[in-house]
Amino acid sequence: MRELPVVGRPPAERADAAHNRRRILRAAAEVIAARGAEAVSMDEVARAAGVGVGTVYRRFGDRARLVYAVIDERERDFQAAFIQGPPPLGPGAAPSRRVRAFLHALADRTEAQADLLLTAESDPPDARFRDGSYGLYHRHLAMLLREIRPDADAAYLADALLAPLAANLFLHQRRTRGMPLDRIKAGLDALAASLTERPG
Numbered sequence: 663m664r665e666l667p668v669v670g671r672p673p674a675e676r677a678d679a680a681h682n683r684r685r686i687l688r689a690a691a692e693v694i695a696a697r698g699a700e701a702v703s704m705d706e707v708a709r710a711a712g713v714g715v716g717t718v719y720r721r722f723g724d725r726a727r728l729v730y731a732v733i734d735e736r737e738r739d740f741q742a743a744f745i746q747g748p749p750p751l752g753p754g755a756a757p758s759r760r761v762r763a764f765l766h767a768l769a770d771r772t773e774a775q776a777d778l779l780l781t782a783e784s785d786p787p788d789a790r791f792r793d794g795s796y797g798l799y800h801r802h803l804a805m806l807l808r809e810i811r812p813d814a815d816a817a818y819l820a821d822a823l824l825a826p827l828a829a830n831l832f833l834h835q836r837r838t839r840g841m842p843l844d845r846i847k848a849g850l851d852a853l854a855a856s857l858t859e860r861p862g
Contacts, residue, residue: 679721685711686718687735690728699729699778733778737795740771744802757809758858764803765823765850772832773843780829790828799824810858819857826850 689711693702704725708715722728749755750763772779783790790796803820826832826849835841 682713682717683721686713686721686728687732690732691735694729694732694778699781702729704728729778730782733775733782736771736775740767741795741798743767757806761803761806761810761823761854761858762851764806765827765854766847768799768827769843769847769850772827772829773836776829776833776836780833783829796824807858822857823850823854826853
């Protein structure tokens with residue numbers, strides 16, 4: 663299977679700039695987790711990161727771009743894990759195991775940043791499908807599905823597997839219906855099994 667590119671890989675940067683970026687993003691993620699994205703200020707993030715507020719503004723421009731950078735940082739780590747990380751999420755495991763590992767990891771990734779992802783996926787309404795990450799997820803799953811079931815409509819099935827992990831449905835299940843994350847993962851397992859089993 664050919665290797666997919668990691669979407670949104672940052673350009674090379676000086677070591678000190680990269681160090682500051684990591685500190686700022688780590689601090690922003692902690693502040694967002696504690697208080698929510700809407701309550702975050704650039705001053706607060708700068709204090710938490712131990713840098714001047716001017717450094718934060720020069721690096722990210724405004725709060726909205728900082729929030730999206732927090733999403734992007736975690737997204738790059740997730741993509742690297744399923745493209746080139748260890749199995750079963752990364753290459754080297756049977757395709758059915760990789761599908762299951764991918765769906766579980768994406769559920770964890772959605773759980774960690776559900777509110778931020780909801781904002782990112784909702785403006786405009788079809789933003790989820792315009793985002794490069796969705797296209798990469800779709801291609802990844804479609805390639806695995808073709809290995810499992812060459813006769814199946816892999817493009818359609820990949821969309822079907824990704825649909826339950828839209829942030830709005832995920833949050834509805836978690837917060838309105840009170841579903842534990844393990845129940846969601848079990849449901850994803852059942853869905854994947856039903857789509858990947860060869861018809862009798």
